[in-house]
Amino acid sequence: MSPVDLTLPNSRRHFMRQVGIGMLFALNSGPSVAKLNDKGYWAGTAKQGGFYWLIIFDAQGQVQRQIKLPSRGHGLQQSTKGQLVVCGRRPGVWMLLLQNSLAKPQWLEVTLSSPLSGHCCFSSNGERLYSAENNIQLAQGGIGVWDAQSGLRLNQWLSQGIGPHEVQLSHDGTHLWVANGGILTQPKHGREKLNLATMAPNISYLRLSDGALTQQYSINESQLSLRHIAVNSRNQVAVACQYQGPAHVRKTLLLLIHGGHINYLSCDPKTTLDLNNYLGSVAFDISGEWLSASSPRGHRVVVWRLAQGVEPIYHHTLAITDACGLSASNGPGGFIISTGTGHIYHYAAITKTLSSMEAGARSANDFSWDNHLLPKQLC
Amino acid sequence: MLKKCIPSNLIQLIFAALLWFIIIPSHANLLVSNNEVAAWVDQYVLPSYQNLHQANLLLQTHAGELCAAPSLQQLNKTQPHFSKALKAMAYSQAIDGGPMQDELRNFQLYFWPDRNNLVNKQLAKLMDDSNLQGLKEQGLEHASVALAGYPALERLLFEPFYRQTIIKDQEKFGCYYMVTITNNLVRLTAAITEDWKAKWRAQLVGPSNSNSRFKKPADQVSFIFSNIDVLLTKIITKKLTKPLTSSVTKAKPKRLESWRSSNSLIMLKANARGLTDSLKITLKPALIRAGETSNWNQISHHLSLIKQQLDQLPTPLVTHLNEPQHWLAVEELREQFIQLQVMLRALYPRLNVHLGFNAYDGD
Numbered sequence: 001m002s003p004v005d006l007t008l009p010n011s012r013r014h015f016m017r018q019v020g021i022g023m024l025f026a027l028n029s030g031p032s033v034a035k036l037n038d039k040g041y042w043a044g045t046a047k048q049g050g051f052y053w054l055i056i057f058d059a060q061g062q063v064q065r066q067i068k069l070p071s072r073g074h075g076l077q078q079s080t081k082g083q084l085v086v087c088g089r090r091p092g093v094w095m096l097l098l099q100n101s102l103a104k105p106q107w108l109e110v111t112l113s114s115p116l117s118g119h120c121c122f123s124s125n126g127e128r129l130y131s132a133e134n135n136i137q138l139a140q141g142g143i144g145v146w147d148a149q150s151g152l153r154l155n156q157w158l159s160q161g162i163g164p165h166e167v168q169l170s171h172d173g174t175h176l177w178v179a180n181g182g183i184l185t186q187p188k189h190g191r192e193k194l195n196l197a198t199m200a201p202n203i204s205y206l207r208l209s210d211g212a213l214t215q216q217y218s219i220n221e222s223q224l225s226l227r228h229i230a231v232n233s234r235n236q237v238a239v240a241c242q243y244q245g246p247a248h249v250r251k252t253l254l255l256l257i258h259g260g261h262i263n264y265l266s267c268d269p270k271t272t273l274d275l276n277n278y279l280g281s282v283a284f285d286i287s288g289e290w291l292s293a294s295s296p297r298g299h300r301v302v303v304w305r306l307a308q309g310v311e312p313i314y315h316h317t318l319a320i321t322d323a324c325g326l327s328a329s330n331g332p333g334g335f336i337i338s339t340g341t342g343h344i345y346h347y348a349a350i351t352k353t354l355s356s357m358e359a360g361a362r363s364a365n366d367f368s369w370d371n372h373l374l375p376k377q378l379c
Numbered sequence: 380m381l382k383k384c385i386p387s388n389l390i391q392l393i394f395a396a397l398l399w400f401i402i403i404p405s406h407a408n409l410l411v412s413n414n415e416v417a418a419w420v421d422q423y424v425l426p427s428y429q430n431l432h433q434a435n436l437l438l439q440t441h442a443g444e445l446c447a448a449p450s451l452q453q454l455n456k457t458q459p460h461f462s463k464a465l466k467a468m469a470y471s472q473a474i475d476g477g478p479m480q481d482e483l484r485n486f487q488l489y490f491w492p493d494r495n496n497l498v499n500k501q502l503a504k505l506m507d508d509s510n511l512q513g514l515k516e517q518g519l520e521h522a523s524v525a526l527a528g529y530p531a532l533e534r535l536l537f538e539p540f541y542r543q544t545i546i547k548d549q550e551k552f553g554c555y556y557m558v559t560i561t562n563n564l565v566r567l568t569a570a571i572t573e574d575w576k577a578k579w580r581a582q583l584v585g586p587s588n589s590n591s592r593f594k595k596p597a598d599q600v601s602f603i604f605s606n607i608d609v610l611l612t613k614i615i616t617k618k619l620t621k622p623l624t625s626s627v628t629k630a631k632p633k634r635l636e637s638w639r640s641s642n643s644l645i646m647l648k649a650n651a652r653g654l655t656d657s658l659k660i661t662l663k664p665a666l667i668r669a670g671e672t673s674n675w676n677q678i679s680h681h682l683s684l685i686k687q688q689l690d691q692l693p694t695p696l697v698t699h700l701n702e703p704q705h706w707l708a709v710e711e712l713r714e715q716f717i718q719l720q721v722m723l724r725a726l727y728p729r730l731n732v733h734l735g736f737n738a739y740d741g742d
Contacts, residue, residue, distance in 0.1 A: 340736030
């Protein structure tokens with residue numbers, strides 16, 4: 001199979017030349033870049049000038065490197081060895097793997113029979129890569145297993161549900177958490193949701209040695225798509241949902257798996273209303289005691305604290321236009337927040353301080369930041 | 380004839396490419412100033428909601444009078460006040476964000492489109508005595524949003540079955556319910572207007588790092604044009620594409636909004652006026668300041684074409700959509716709205732407008 005074609009069609013390239021914006025390609029590689037896992041660097045995918053990019057930027061919001069993507073990107077993950085992977089948005093047909101920040105991009109071969117769902121993660125030693133995908137033939141979710149060095153595909157497991165979206169490694173690196181969102185899609189129907197009446201989302205816990213299901217969590221709300229997850233060092237799992245039912249009905253969207261149970265984190269009625277049935281991203285801080293979830297449709301970020309690491313307590317709601325990307329910053333209670341309107345903020349939950357990170361930024365405001373930022377916590 | 384041979388999306392693509400060359404020669408940024416943001420609130424948003432509130436107050440008064448002596452004549456007399464309120468609401472639809480979203484006010488006011496026929500289903504349930512008792516005790520607070528606004532009221536005023544129920548009903552069920560709805564409409568529009576005056580105006584006009592979603596100029600301007608884009612999308616996809624379908628033989632006139640009261644066309648005209656006024660207040664000065672008067676003239680001309688097309692359509696549209704010449708005219712109107720959206724979207728990058736990248740199209 002041929003690798004993903006990164007070239008533009010002739011007619012479009014010609015058009016680009018005509019309008020004089022081909023100069024965008026000059027930005028394909030930047031100046032010398034620190035290692036990806038150095039403190040203070042983040043990455044995200046974004047749209048700029050009609051194209052989609054992987055962007056690596058520093059703590060001040062300065063863009064350090066950008067790589068053009070074949071289509072809109074979605075999830076990003078970093079390995080303990082400094083590798084970085086970006087997944088194409090659902091239905092995804094490419095994965096971009098960087099062995100280090102300066103490395104030549106590796107474009108992994110994705111088959112149309114198993115299109116990506118948008119997220120992937122590394123094993124704890126960085127040798128394997130796991131991707132959420134759809135097995136079209138079986139109409140089931142799959143987990144692609146890849147060699148994270150060569151980029152070769154090794155295997156596919158069942159995700160134990162339909163429409164897996166985000167995958168995350170367990171705290172001890174022995175299992176995989178899989179958010180089976182429950183929504184069936186098929187390439188011939190694009191992103192159309194084919195089974196809203198019969199959805200059955202779940203969170204599955206798969207053993208990495210053989211892909212076997214060891215635990216599964218489900219909820220009574222069949223149309224609450226369990227889509228994004230974050231895992232902390234206690235193996236607590238925050239689950240961010242998107243409600244697929246009628247828009248005038250509002251549901252609690254944030255869940256926490258802890259001690260073998262799945263619990264709803266209910267906000268006050270106004271916040272529940274404001275979240276607009278849609279969470280786009282979820283993240284723990286570096287301590288694992290603070291939790292944030294973003295609602296770009298509600299222009300909100302909600303923050304929770306796990307008192308004594310256990311009891312979830314609602315902390316605060318931030319109002320930020322089109323906020324979606326979230327990742328832990330370097331300090332306890334710290335989060336980086338990116339927006340579709342091109343802004344990046346730092347939020348210190350302990351002091352409830354929100355500050356802009358764009359001072360001195362080079363062209364960062366031009367970006368529409370996508371759903372996710374590179375999590376500081378390693379997969 | 381040429382148009383029939385070329386797929387409409389190809390026409391749109393060609394049109395968009397032409398616009399790219401025509402409208403974006405300089406790549407210079409356009410700036411919608413703070414004054415223009417304030418003017419949009421003061422000259423469009425607040426007057427829209429004030430007018431809507433006044434119309435609802437009148438509707439409330441007439442509903443009360445109707446219930447003093449229910450008759451078909453009184454019902455007929457109330458109808459124009461309903462239509463006036465609906466028209467005022469349609470004019471305000473170029474601003475759907477902000478306080479309109481609190482408490483699901485948007486759904487409470489106007490539960491449309493109603494894909495699952497929820498209004499009829501809920502109304503049928505309400506006929507049950509026990510539910511009526513609940514309504515009397517709790518008002519609409521715990522009722523479905525489908526029962527709370529114009530679509531339910533429209534049925535009571537215009538559908539023969541409900542009109543007869545109101546007249547014959549000794550318990551004055553229908554009247555009581557009508558008054559309850561109009562009270563709710565008045566409460567909602569009073570709250571929206573007050574929220575804009577007390578909170579939202581200041582937040583939108585003076586972006587700051589306080590816990591307001593408007594922290595940067597890009598947030599302000601994106602809010603305004605996102606609202607405009609939302610309305611255009613709603614017009615194109617829900618108000619026109621759904622009833623038009625793919626051909627005149629398959630047209631579904633009852634998918635037009637407010638067809639029961641013959642207000643579909645009136646609402647489209649009010650929508651177009653709301654869009655035009657919003658763009659005149661915000662985009663026009665930005666383009667003229669940038670020396671691009673010709674670009675504004677093009678947009679203005681296009682808005683005039685839409686108005687002309689709307690003026691040529693027959694009313695009530697629901698009875699004419701199945702006629703080939705009128706189906707084609709509505710299809711042409713749809714194309715004009717699409718082209719307007721394309722023209723505006725071509726300008727948004729220069730205005731630093733981001734149309735809800737994740738809000739509209741996240742995953």
